[in-house]
Amino acid sequence: MPHTDSLIVTLVGGFVLAFVFGMLANRVKLSPLVGYLVAGVVVGPFTPGYVADTELAPQLAEVGVILLMFGVGLHFSPKDLMKVRHVALPGALVQIAAATALGWALGYFLLGLGHLEATLLGFSLSVASTVVLLRALEERKQVKSDIGKIAVGWLIVEDLVIVVALVMLPLIVLKEGQVFDPAVLAGSIGFTLLKVALFVLLMFVVGGKVLPWLLVRIAHTKSRELFTLGVLSIALGIAWLAYSVFGASFALGAFVAGLVLNGTPLGHNAAERSLPLRDAFAVLFFVSVGMLFDPSILVTKPWAVLGVVFIVIIGKSLAALAITTAFKLDRATSLTVAASLAQIGEFSFILAAISMQMGAMARETHDLILAAALLSISLNPFVFAIIDRLGARKPPEPPLEQPRASDAEAVAKMM
Numbered sequence: 001m002p003h004t005d006s007l008i009v010t011l012v013g014g015f016v017l018a019f020v021f022g023m024l025a026n027r028v029k030l031s032p033l034v035g036y037l038v039a040g041v042v043v044g045p046f047t048p049g050y051v052a053d054t055e056l057a058p059q060l061a062e063v064g065v066i067l068l069m070f071g072v073g074l075h076f077s078p079k080d081l082m083k084v085r086h087v088a089l090p091g092a093l094v095q096i097a098a099a100t101a102l103g104w105a106l107g108y109f110l111l112g113l114g115h116l117e118a119t120l121l122g123f124s125l126s127v128a129s130t131v132v133l134l135r136a137l138e139e140r141k142q143v144k145s146d147i148g149k150i151a152v153g154w155l156i157v158e159d160l161v162i163v164v165a166l167v168m169l170p171l172i173v174l175k176e177g178q179v180f181d182p183a184v185l186a187g188s189i190g191f192t193l194l195k196v197a198l199f200v201l202l203m204f205v206v207g208g209k210v211l212p213w214l215l216v217r218i219a220h221t222k223s224r225e226l227f228t229l230g231v232l233s234i235a236l237g238i239a240w241l242a243y244s245v246f247g248a249s250f251a252l253g254a255f256v257a258g259l260v261l262n263g264t265p266l267g268h269n270a271a272e273r274s275l276p277l278r279d280a281f282a283v284l285f286f287v288s289v290g291m292l293f294d295p296s297i298l299v300t301k302p303w304a305v306l307g308v309v310f311i312v313i314i315g316k317s318l319a320a321l322a323i324t325t326a327f328k329l330d331r332a333t334s335l336t337v338a339a340s341l342a343q344i345g346e347f348s349f350i351l352a353a354i355s356m357q358m359g360a361m362a363r364e365t366h367d368l369i370l371a372a373a374l375l376s377i378s379l380n381p382f383v384f385a386i387i388d389r390l391g392a393r394k395p396p397e398p399p400l401e402q403p404r405a406s407d408a409e410a411v412a413k414m415m
Contacts (some may be wrong), residue, residue: 006053014287040290057288064285066254069277070235073258074271081153088153091323098319099126102311120355124369127158129345147333151340162347173360199246212264228273289349293370310370313342337388340381341378
């Protein structure tokens with residue numbers, strides 16, 4: 001296609017097909033994410049017909065990653081995490097370790113992968129999707145319940161682990177011809193962590209004062225467009241700062257930016273204003289991921305696909321059940337948390353894509369992860385139906401906290 005119209009054609013094709021397949025997925029009671037991924041497969045290079053710009057789509061997806069991580073930071077609640085830390089923290093860590101070990105065993109012993117690639121496969125299968133989990137809890141009216149608090153807190157810990165992993169991954173992947181040297185690796189990790197710590201400190205000390213002041217000044221203009229543009233500029237600008245100056249990832253910079261704004265008086269309004277943009281670019285992110293998926297792996301390696309799906313749905317669920325039972329949680333809570341985590345999504349895609357770009361993961365392994373995501377997200381409603389028969393469904397609990405009022409009069413007037 002001509003270079004001058006590749007952007008608009010890619011956007012039109014991505015959004016329209018994502019809408020069509022998202023609606024179809026919703027009609028059959030599946031997550032719209034399945035539809036977005038299928039839309040990407042349709043416009044990808046591995047299926048006949050129209051092929052979207054494979055160079056432009058990943059760049060749009062990168063914006064989607066930035067806004068997704070910005071949203072995670074905006075909704076990160078240290079108070080909620082602290083309330084359930086005795087379960088969520090050890091539970092998430094043990095469950096990640098169990099799923100990673102299962103994935104490593106599958107990759108190393110059955111698929112013939114190297115230790116690093118097999119470990120990355122298992123780690124990618126260990127982290128659940130924020131979007132899918134929240135959607136499932138919202139449908140069951142359990143987001144604000146004790147069950148929802150534990151599941152969301154568990155997921156927050158997983159998200160934090162992934163953020164750290166994205167920082168560390170470039171340091172542990174050896175380039176071609178590079179020899180493993182523990183001293184050099186330790187020095188690189190230490191220097192990188194120092195830069196990341198400096199960035200985080202700078203954001204909380206300086207950004208914690210400058211950003212709230214800046215948002216208030218923008219809010220006083222009473223312009224919704226300027227406020228939305230200001231929030232978007234903060235997210236993208238800080239992500240770029242983290243990447244270009246401190247050597248961190250775009251994702252980490254966006255997450256920290258959201259985290260800083262989360263504790264400000266206008267943090268709630270910033271989350272609301274950035275939501276449409278986050279949703280739009282998140283759709284492009286999932287479409288871009290679908291474009292990378294070669295569906296032929298479902299035919300050429302069916303047993304490998306079944307293996308990774310087994311780890312995601314059965315292995316992770318059993319690990320979560322064992323942990324919640326050990327902490328003496330009731331039956332309904334244990335089953336709901338287990339079902340909520342029996343899927344993988346956006347962070348698995350990010351980790352797999354970066355691993356493949358660095359040469360640490362083959363395309364077939366990447367496709368296995370995407371297949372596991374597609375199938376586990378599609379099967380998640382059926383997992384919840386099964387646990388309801390086992391006694392997971394109980395009357396909705398009252399919210400633990402009352403919703404807070406508008407964060408600032410300036411924005412209230414602006415609305």
